[in-house]
Amino acid sequence: MKLKYADHKDVIKWAFLLPCLGYLVLMAIFPLVWSLSLSFTRWLGTIMEKPQWTGLTNFRNILFEDPRFWKALWFTVRFVSLAVTFQLGIGLGMAYLLRNNFRGRSFLRVLFLVPMACPPIAVAFLWKMMLHPDIGVINSALQMVGLPKVRWTTSVLVAPFTIVMVDVWEWTPFMFLALLAAFEALPVELDDAAAIDGASNFQIFRNITIPLIAPVIVTIVLIRVIDAFKLFELVFGITSCGPANATESLSYYVYLTGIKWFDLGKGAAMSWVFLLIVLGISLVLFRFRKTV
Amino acid sequence: MRKKLILVFLTVFCFLIPMALLASGGSVDFKGRTLSILVNDTHVQVVDAWKPLWERETGGRINVILVPYVGLGDKMWIEFRTKTGTFDTAAIPSTWLGDVAGGGHVVKLDPLFEKYGYPDWDDILPAIQTICKWAGETVAFPYDGDCHMTYYRKDALEVPEYQQKFRQKYGYDYHMPPKDWDEVRDISEFFDRWDWDKDGEINYGVAFIAQQKTQAQWEVLNIIAQYATKAGPPTNTTSNIFFNTDTMEPLCNTPGWIEAFRTIQELTEFAPPGLLGYGYSEFRYAYVSGLAGLGFDWGDVGIMEQYPDEYGSKVKGKLGYGPLPGAKKYWDHLNEKWVYEDHQVNFLNFGGWVWIIPKSAKNVDMAYNWVVYITNPERSLLDACGIHGYTGVNPFRKSHFDPAVIGLWERGGWDSNAVIGYQKAIMDILTDPYAVTDLRIPGGERYYDALDYHLAEVLAGITTPEKACAALYDDWVRITNEYGKESQKRYYRQSLGLK
Numbered sequence: 001m002k003l004k005y006a007d008h009k010d011v012i013k014w015a016f017l018l019p020c021l022g023y024l025v026l027m028a029i030f031p032l033v034w035s036l037s038l039s040f041t042r043w044l045g046t047i048m049e050k051p052q053w054t055g056l057t058n059f060r061n062i063l064f065e066d067p068r069f070w071k072a073l074w075f076t077v078r079f080v081s082l083a084v085t086f087q088l089g090i091g092l093g094m095a096y097l098l099r100n101n102f103r104g105r106s107f108l109r110v111l112f113l114v115p116m117a118c119p120p121i122a123v124a125f126l127w128k129m130m131l132h133p134d135i136g137v138i139n140s141a142l143q144m145v146g147l148p149k150v151r152w153t154t155s156v157l158v159a160p161f162t163i164v165m166v167d168v169w170e171w172t173p174f175m176f177l178a179l180l181a182a183f184e185a186l187p188v189e190l191d192d193a194a195a196i197d198g199a200s201n202f203q204i205f206r207n208i209t210i211p212l213i214a215p216v217i218v219t220i221v222l223i224r225v226i227d228a229f230k231l232f233e234l235v236f237g238i239t240s241c242g243p244a245n246a247t248e249s250l251s252y253y254v255y256l257t258g259i260k261w262f263d264l265g266k267g268a269a270m271s272w273v274f275l276l277i278v279l280g281i282s283l284v285l286f287r288f289r290k291t292v
Numbered sequence: 293m294r295k296k297l298i299l300v301f302l303t304v305f306c307f308l309i310p311m312a313l314l315a316s317g318g319s320v321d322f323k324g325r326t327l328s329i330l331v332n333d334t335h336v337q338v339v340d341a342w343k344p345l346w347e348r349e350t351g352g353r354i355n356v357i358l359v360p361y362v363g364l365g366d367k368m369w370i371e372f373r374t375k376t377g378t379f380d381t382a383a384i385p386s387t388w389l390g391d392v393a394g395g396g397h398v399v400k401l402d403p404l405f406e407k408y409g410y411p412d413w414d415d416i417l418p419a420i421q422t423i424c425k426w427a428g429e430t431v432a433f434p435y436d437g438d439c440h441m442t443y444y445r446k447d448a449l450e451v452p453e454y455q456q457k458f459r460q461k462y463g464y465d466y467h468m469p470p471k472d473w474d475e476v477r478d479i480s481e482f483f484d485r486w487d488w489d490k491d492g493e494i495n496y497g498v499a500f501i502a503q504q505k506t507q508a509q510w511e512v513l514n515i516i517a518q519y520a521t522k523a524g525p526p527t528n529t530t531s532n533i534f535f536n537t538d539t540m541e542p543l544c545n546t547p548g549w550i551e552a553f554r555t556i557q558e559l560t561e562f563a564p565p566g567l568l569g570y571g572y573s574e575f576r577y578a579y580v581s582g583l584a585g586l587g588f589d590w591g592d593v594g595i596m597e598q599y600p601d602e603y604g605s606k607v608k609g610k611l612g613y614g615p616l617p618g619a620k621k622y623w624d625h626l627n628e629k630w631v632y633e634d635h636q637v638n639f640l641n642f643g644g645w646v647w648i649i650p651k652s653a654k655n656v657d658m659a660y661n662w663v664v665y666i667t668n669p670e671r672s673l674l675d676a677c678g679i680h681g682y683t684g685v686n687p688f689r690k691s692h693f694d695p696a697v698i699g700l701w702e703r704g705g706w707d708s709n710a711v712i713g714y715q716k717a718i719m720d721i722l723t724d725p726y727a728v729t730d731l732r733i734p735g736g737e738r739y740y741d742a743l744d745y746h747l748a749e750v751l752a753g754i755t756t757p758e759k760a761c762a763a764l765y766d767d768w769v770r771i772t773n774e775y776g777k778e779s780q781k782r783y784y785r786q787s788l789g790l791k
Contacts, residue, residue: 044775045373046391047734065770068745133566134578154568156752236362242504243568244752245745261738262369262391263774 039269045262058269069270071245072253073277075160079249080228083167084221090168091175092217096205098176099183109180112173120170124237127166128153131238153239156246163234163247171227175220182216183209214292222285229278250274320661322352327658329354330368330382332361334684335645341680342666352658365737368650372397375652381659382650383435386423386643390736393426394783399649401430404660411668412689417722420688422729423643427786432646433663435672437688439721440514440641442469442614443579443587443594445607448488448495449479458482469614472634473515473555476586476617480562483585491582491606497562499575499584504748506571509740510641512556512747514588517639518619519555520548522631523726526788529626531637531728534739536625537790540772540781544743545765547630548623553757557750568751580605588616590642591686594714595678598705602681609707613717638720638727644688673697678704686718693719733783735775742767 039058041051062069098105115123130137131152139149152162186209194204210217232251235241241248254274258267331339336358343354357379359367364384371378372395384392392398401424405413413421416434424432448454449468459465462478470476480497488495500511516533520543524530528537535542543549560567564583566574572589579587580596581604587593596603597611618636623629647663649656666672669692675685676692677700687693693715701711721727731739746760746767772780785791 042774044735045369047395047775133569134564149565151565151568154566156754240503240505240571242748242752244749244754245504246752256741259366259369261735261741263738 035268035271038265039272041265043264045264051265054265058266059273061266062270062273068245068248069250069253069273072248072250075246075248076229076231076250079160079164079167079231080225082161082164083171083228084224086164086168087172087175087224088217088221090172091179094172094176095179095183096209099180109177112176114173115170116173118170120233121237123166123170124234127169127234128238131162154243156244159239159243159246163231163238166234166238167228167231171224174224178216178220179213182213186212211292215289218285218289218292222282222289225285226278226282229274229281320350320657322350322658322661324351325655325658326353326355327381327655327662328357328379329662330357330359330364330371330379332359332364332383334361335383337680337683338666338675338685341675341683342671346662346665350658350661354662368392371650371652377652377654380649380653380655381647381663383645383647384432386432386438386646387730387732387736387740389423389426389432389646390731390733390783390787392648393429393431394734397651398431399651399653399656401433401649404656405430408657408660408664410664412691415669415689415691417688417690417719418725419640419722419727419729420644422789423640423732424646426732427783432648433667434644434688435647435663435667436644436685437718437722438590438640438642438644438686439718439727440510440588440590440616440639441717441721442616443589444469444479444612444614445489445582445585445610446612447610448483448585449612451488454483454488468612470586470617472618472620472636473518474620477555477558477562480559480586484562488585489582493582495582496564496584498559498586499563499567499570499579500559500588501570501572501575502560502563502567502751503569503571503574504744507642508747508751509743511588512552512743513641514616514639515552515555516549517637517728518617518635519551519622520546520625521637521728522622522633522635523637523724523728525726526790529624531726532788533728534731535772535781535784537781537785537788540777540784542765542768542772543625544768545761546623546625548625550757550761551623553747553750553760556747557753557757560751560753577604580607582606582610591714591718592682592684594710595682598678598707598710599682609710611710613713615717615720638724640721640727640729643730643732644686645684673700677701678706687715688722729787732787733780735771735780738771739768742771 038051040053040055042048042054042057043051098108118126131139133139133149133151133154136152138152143149151158153159190208190212191204194208199207230251231249232255235247235249235252239247241252250270251274254267254270257263257270261267329339336356339354339356343356347353357367364382365388367378368382368384372392416424417437419439420434420437424430424434426432446468449466455465458479461482466475466479470479476498482497483495484497485494487493501507502511513533520533522530526532533543533548564570564578566578570578572592575587575589576593576596578584579589579593594611594613597605597607599605600608615636615638618634620634621630621632622635624631647667649659649663653659666675669689672685672689673692674680675683676687677697679700691697698708698711701715702708706714733739742764746755746764749755750757750760
């Protein structure tokens with residue numbers, strides 16, 4: 001039987017698509033479905049051979065009987081809000097200041113890429129050493145100028161901000177580079193016209209530039225929010241959740257439950273709750289993006 | 293002539309038999325086979341030291357799977373679940389045996405001992421024999437003897453002028469090492485924040501591991517062991533600190549535990565400012581750099597003390613060693629009352645590292661040969677005495693304490709007086725038949741994580757000991773219920789040697 005041209009085209013299309021779809025099903029859909037099914041079971045992997053069906057017990061456990069989950073979530077939310085806000089503010093300011101062509105601009109761009117290019121776990125250990133309360137270079141520098149030592153990683157009040165500070169150092173360049181590209185894509189005529197009409201620099205920035213780059217801002221904030229929610233390496237490397245659990249993130253708690261304690265059912269359930277929270281926040285941001 | 297021949301024959305025979313027995317690696321042929329070893333960064337030095345010799349003697353090859361400590365458990369559990377035979381043997385903390393052996397993931401060793409023999413099992417210290425067994429069966433090879441001990445600065449506590457000032461302030465003479473935790477508190481306060489060693493730098497009273505997710509829980513357990521029980525053959529009230537053995541009710545909300553939490557919270561006031569950032573590594577470097585008067589740790593500090601170049605030790609020859617401080621009272625949880633009695637309890641913190649062979653191992657015979665090879669009396673002594681540097685191995689055989697081998701310890705960098713004191717402190721603890729064993733039941737890591745979680749808040753001073761103990765109690769009840777109360781009770785009783 002001879003295939004029609006349209007059918008032939010379909011076959012080729014599916015032939016190209018199938019490897020991708022197969023990969024997607026195997027590597028993304030199957031693990032998701034598998035972990036969802038696990039989340040309705042009790043499976044203490046260290047002593048149980050097979051999972052036991054327990055329905056919604058894990059979810060009830062997490063949401064209503066586990067204060068540690070809520071504490072970790074609260075820290076994560078505070079971290080995301082602060083870190084992304086600072087990254088956006090500093091990135092926006094830097095991009096605005098450096099948007100014009102000047103000597104050494106390319107070099108600066110490459111330099112700003114360095115923190116982003118470092119593996120997060122390396123960043124964590126690098127900063128851990130620099131922030132060491134007794135032998136860290138930062139406290140030594142503070143002492144040299146007559147300032148007192150700061151308990152960067154051992155104070156319950158300071159440690160959460162230390163994690164935010166390191167994350168800001170690492171990811172502000174992402175904001176900066178994305179916003180710099182957005183600035184460069186803006187038509188200069190609008191700024192010129194506004195200037196001729198007597199608008200000040202601040203008025204131009206607020207009423208012309210920001211509205212024009214708003215879609216870019218929302219997009220990069222969305223990317224950073226999703227990524228920041230997965231906070232793990234910095235906590236793991238710098239504070240190990242401490243002091244006094246002040247920096248335990250949700251990802252870290254999921255890791256402890258599922259990987260360290262091998263409580264696979266509860267770990268899977270926790271991951272799903274986590275996923276739904278991030279999805280919810282992403283949906284809100286998506287909706288906001290449409291309005292701008 | 294005939295008599296002479298018989299004599300010669302007998303002499304040769306007598307030499308050959310022990311030679312053949314000693315050459316434990318030489319009698320096997322593993323040519324063409326590879327043994328995979330899972331080991332973390334601390335113990336890789338032991339593997340590196342013996343690997344070339346073992347390979348030469350047996351013809352086998354060794355593939356070392358090196359992981360950091362934090363990744364050791366993950367790697368091990370993934371293998372236990374997937375059973376792919378990734379490794380044939382692994383060095384793990386004995387405290388994991390509750391899950392590892394309780395889950396039936398390892399080869400039982402008694403049949404292998406009978407088949408291949410084991411060099412000088414009776415030479416292994418009784419406490420270490422205990423930690424290698426689970427539910428009455430040997431499931432792990434001894435490799436390291438771990439217990440906390442007291443370290444104190446002789447150049448502070450032994451100074452008559454300081455002793456006199458202390459007597460004037462507190463009205464009594466302290467002991468060296470401190471006799472109980474009340475003395476620890478007073479000594480720590482007295483020697484806190486002044487330059488008592490006259491090196492131009494401020495010293496502090498006490499230091500210990502306090503960083504979260506490291507080993508801080510064992511520091512408070514040192515104190516709990518004194519206030520929550522008394523030494524004796526394990527029963528519900530003696531040498532038992534974790535659960536009521538009849539009901540599996542956690543004891544962590546009893547006044548004994550609360551008193552221990554209160555004590556450790558108070559000690560933080562006399563410690564260096566960076567205390568909450570002290571993991572085991574930070575603490576050891578800080579202590580051998582001469583920062584504090586008292587310290588509580590495993591035997592590793594004693595080894596690091598001997599090496600000014602490698603570890604920056606400024607206290608070589610200045611440390612005194614002793615058992616854990618005791619207490620003037622303990623809580624009788626059955627009769628719910630304090631019993632006022634001077635006493636001291638030894639506690640096998642962590643218990644020590646052990647080698648296990650997973651059920652999925654492809655080369656059980658090679659794994660057995662390797663572990664027996666490195667842990668035999670002669671080789672393990674070289675790892676423990678410092679000749680191989682800092683290996684993470686502490687003495688675990690009686691022969692390691694033999695006065696005849698002190699020369700080897702001296703070759704390992706030890707001062708002869710120091711080694712005698714060090715050995716005595718460890719020997720007294722590890723030979724104590726009533727030493728409290730560490731928690732070794734399924735979910736052990738979860739119980740300890742919960743303890744670490746609430747202890748961290750106490751150490752940071754953001755909660756009270758009473759609140760922390762109450763919250764810990766709730767967590768432990770939940771964990772026990774998740775694992776099954778009856779089975780946990782059975783396992784716990786077995787771990788104490790109770791029927």
